Amino acid sequence: MHELALIEELCLLAADSAAQQGATTIHSLQVRIGDRAGVDAAALQMAFAVLAQHPRWSGTKLELEVVTTRCFCPHCKQAFTPLDVIHLCPQCGSLSTHLLQGRELELVSMEVS
Amino acid sequence: MCGHCGCDVPVVPRRIDLQRNLLERNDNQALLNRLHFSEHGLLAVNLMSAPGSGKTALLEELARRWPQRPLGVIVGDLATDNDARRLQQAGARAHQIRTGDLCHLEASQVALAFAQLEHSGMNLLVIENVGNLVCPAAFDLGESLRLVLFSVTEGEDKPLKYPGLFQRADAVVISKIDLAEAAGFDRQLALDNLQAVAPHAQLFETSARSGAGLAALLGWLQDALPS
Numbered sequence: 038m039h040e041l042a043l044i045e046e047l048c049l050l051a052a053d054s055a056a057q058q059g060a061t062t063i064h065s066l067q068v069r070i071g072d073r074a075g076v077d078a079a080a081l082q083m084a085f086a087v088l089a090q091h092p093r094w095s096g097t098k099l100e101l102e103v104v105t106t107r108c109f110c111p112h113c114k115q116a117f118t119p120l121d122v123i124h125l126c127p128q129c130g131s132l133s134t135h136l137l138q139g140r141e142l143e144l145v146s147m148e149v150s
Numbered sequence: 151m152c153g154h155c156g157c158d159v160p161v162v163p164r165r166i167d168l169q170r171n172l173l174e175r176n177d178n179q180a181l182l183n184r185l186h187f188s189e190h191g192l193l194a195v196n197l198m199s200a201p202g203s204g205k206t207a208l209l210e211e212l213a214r215r216w217p218q219r220p221l222g223v224i225v226g227d228l229a230t231d232n233d234a235r236r237l238q239q240a241g242a243r244a245h246q247i248r249t250g251d252l253c254h255l256e257a258s259q260v261a262l263a264f265a266q267l268e269h270s271g272m273n274l275l276v277i278e279n280v281g282n283l284v285c286p287a288a289f290d291l292g293e294s295l296r297l298v299l300f301s302v303t304e305g306e307d308k309p310l311k312y313p314g315l316f317q318r319a320d321a322v323v324i325s326k327i328d329l330a331e332a333a334g335f336d337r338q339l340a341l342d343n344l345q346a347v348a349p350h351a352q353l354f355e356t357s358a359r360s361g362a363g364l365a366a367l368l369g370w371l372q373d374a375l376p377s
C-alpha cells in the first residue's frame with residue numbers, strides 16, 4: 038500500500054499552502070477520501086502518526102471524512118447509492134458506470150495560525 | 151501565545167479552503183505524458199494485473215505478432231530486470247523500472263523511462279504496471295487505454311474483490327485459458343461477475359501458451375491506434 042507516500046504528498050501540499058498564507062502552525066487537516074479510492078482510513082491515520090513523530094507535525098490533527106460511492110443512472114436521470122460494488126440502479130436495475138463520488142483523495146481545508 | 155512574540159493573546163486558528171487533489175503532482179505529469187505520447191503518434195496502454203497473471207507472457211506474444219513496427223514496453227517490477235530481458239528477446243524495445251518498495255508505477259517514473267526508450271518508428275507503447283490489483287488503479291500514467299488482466303487460476307470472483315481496477319478498465323483480458331479446464335474455471339460465472347462490475351469493458355480471452363485469442367486483442371489495439 039502507498040498510504041505513507043500519500044501522507045508525504047499531503048504534508049507537502051499543506052506545508053506549501055501554509056507558507057503561502059504566512060501561517061506558522063497547522064492545527065488540523067481536513068481530508069476527504071472516497072471509499073473507492075483504494076486507501077484505508079485507518080492505514081492513513083497510522084501513516085500520519087509515523088510522520089507526526091516529527092515536531093513539525095506533532096501538533097497537527099488529521100481529520101478524515103470517508104465519502105461513500107454515489108452513482109448516476111442515465112436512464113432514470115437520478116443519483117443513487119449502490120448497495121455494494123455492483124452499481125445496480127435500485128429504480129430500473131440497470132448497471133451504472135458513471136461514478137459521481139467515491140474516488141476522492143482530497144485536502145479539503147486546514148486550520149492554521 | 152500569539153506565536154510571534156510570546157505575548158498572551160490567545161491564538162485563534164483560521165480555516166483555509168484548499169480543495170486540492172492529493173495526487174495532483176502525478177496527475178499533472180500524466181497530462182504531460184499524454185501530450186508527449188500523442189505528439190509521437192503513440193497509443194499508450196496501461197497493463198495491470200495481480201502478480202503473475204501473465205502480463206509479460208502476453209506482451210512477449212504481442213511483440214512477436216505486432217505488425218511492421220517494434221513494440222515499446224515500459225515495465226515496472228519491485229526488483230530485477232528479468233521482464234525487460236524477456237521482452238527484448240521477444241523483439242520488443244523494453245525498458246525496466248525497478249520500483250524498490252513502491253507498489254505501483256507513477257507518471258514521473260514513466261516519463262523518465264520513456265526518455266530512455268528509443269521510440270522512433272514505434273506506434274504502440276505498453277506500460278506493464280507492478281503486479282498489484284489495488285494501488286495502480288489510482289495513478290494515471292498518461293495512458294489512453296487501461297487493460298486489466300486476470301488469469302483462470304485466480305478465481306472467478308476477482309472482479310468483485312477488486313472492483314476499483316476493473317471498473318476503470320477499457321478492456322479485460324482473461325488469461326491462461328489453456329489452463330481453464332485443469333483449474334476448474336467456471337467461465338460463465340467469471341463473465342457474469344465481469345458484466346456486473348465492468349459492463350462497459352471489452353472482453354478478451356487469451357492464452358500466451360497456445361496463442362488463442364491473441365488475434366482479437368491485436369485487432370482491437372490496431373483499431374485504437376491514432377490515425
Ligand SMILES: Nc1nc2c(ncn2[C@@H]2O[C@H](COP(=O)(O)OP(=O)(O)OP(=O)(O)O)[C@@H](O)[C@H]2O)c(=O)[nH]1
Binds near residue numbers: 200204325357
Ligand atoms: N499455461 C500458461 N501459463 C502462462 C500463460 N501466461 C503466463 N503463464 C505463466 O505464468 C507465470 C507468470 O507469467 P508472467 O508473464 O511472468 O506474469 P506477470 O503478470 O508478468 O508477472 P509479474 O510481472 O511478476 O507480475 C509464468 O510461469 C508464465 O509462464 C499462459 O497463457 N498459459
Ligand SMILES: [Mg+2]
Binds near residue numbers: 205278
Ligand atoms: Mg511481468
Ligand SMILES: [Zn+2]
Binds near residue numbers: 038253254
Ligand atoms: Zn500501495
Ligand SMILES: [Zn+2]
Binds near residue numbers: 110111114126128130
Ligand atoms: Zn435507473
